[in-house]
Amino acid sequence: MHPARKLSPGGATAERLFWTLTSLATLVALWALAANLTDSRHLPGPIKVLEVLGQEMASGALWANMSVTLVRVACAFFLAMLIGTMIGIVIGSYKRADQFFDSWLVLFLNLPALVIIALSYVWLGTTELTAIMAVAINKIPNVAVQMREGARQLSRDLSEMAQLYNFGPWKTLRHVTLPQLAPFAAAAARSGLALVWKIVLVVEALGGHATGVGHQIHAAFGNYDVPTILAYALAFIVVIQIVEFGVLQPLQSRVNRWRR
């Protein structure tokens, strides 16, 4: 056994960071190499992409588009979490509801995102609200399925305890039910964010919106402007990773902190 392997938590973090950085550096190097070898307008190297990113930042276009898209992501995300959680709890708690709605859920889970988006625009028009709804509807079935699992696993022992110790509905919800659902909600939130931010770009591209990262990428695609596409993709990945590590992961470890 290597003694240095038994590291303090700080050491473990440092080691993980080292491997992450090494792996990312390798990827960038391979990208640069490939760009160099092909020497094509359609595969710009990292430097070129960073230049474009710098220009977009300097002109303010990056932030303007990014903020519009992030607001859409946030609205769709919270809407999907709220509605999906409510549906999941109901069908997870009542067997009849589950038997009845299970096939609906399967249907929506397998409905291609593109179909939901296209039909939303056809039926509801290309408004801001439609864009948000279309994204949310794509995500709701996933949240519902995860929360249904949480509701199914609610401890009967603990609800009997709450009943005999006269907790009442509010105290039961806050101290007995929600803490049991929290890990499922945290998992749904993490997988949800990954799905929502990808679909949001498709919605923006298809809906003819004048702003947003999706619109920007769509416009760049029309010109075969690969550096801009990659610049926006890169910026977006960075922002989403900041949300993931800065908000969602701490949230997840917080709701699990009582575990042994």
Place this chain on the structure above:
Amino acid sequence: MASLTSGPGTPVPGTPVHVRVKRKTFPAIGGRDENTVLRDVSFEVSPREFVVLTGPSGCGKSTLLNIVAGLDTDYEGQIDLGSANPRMTFIFQTPRLLPWRTIRENLMLSLPDGDRRQDNVDAILDRVGLTEAKNAYPERTSLGMQRRAALARGFIQEPDILLMDEPFVSLDDPTAHGLRELLVDLWNSRPTTVMFVTHDRTEAVMLGTRILRLAAGSASIKADESVRLSPSDRTDREKVQAELKRIFESLPET
């Protein structure tokens, strides 16, 4: 610990608890036939009596306790708790603490907000030896400590009727013994009507003032014996063993 023994608002209901279960049947599920676990089980429990329900496993003693607690309402018969609205507390076979709340929070949550009994929480935790561990999450403590917390949560209610379903099962002997002594101690300082389920005969004799033995299969009461032990006799191993012989060998199992 005066607050635990002489708190106001703890009148002893003068009327006994009547338990009359004509029939309790579990429906056929998953290939198992319909199963009648209780038939004609009737008895009375006087105020401040410590009744132990014992019998072989599967004889329906836990089911009986759930019926008395009101957790199981699907039975033929009648439960009369004596007074109109007695304070009833259940101490379960597993601790059933909220794992995401600390031990102290678990006790506080078991009482209404602002209730005067919440002032006794630290005192009772001290009494069951959990002062050090009271701010820990239950799953980070030992099973013995969780059981003590569950006991404290039961007694902090100052119940009129206390129901216990094998609360010391799956503990090592010394820990279980220590908890029994703690229970006797708590009960002596605040006697309350107790119905205690166990399959452990020594535990039954050590704790109970009366032992009801249920027969196996479609159980009815097989024997009803008073325990002739003074409080000090109960910690005397030989006297407990002698009394155990007297009660259980007069009418052997099955």
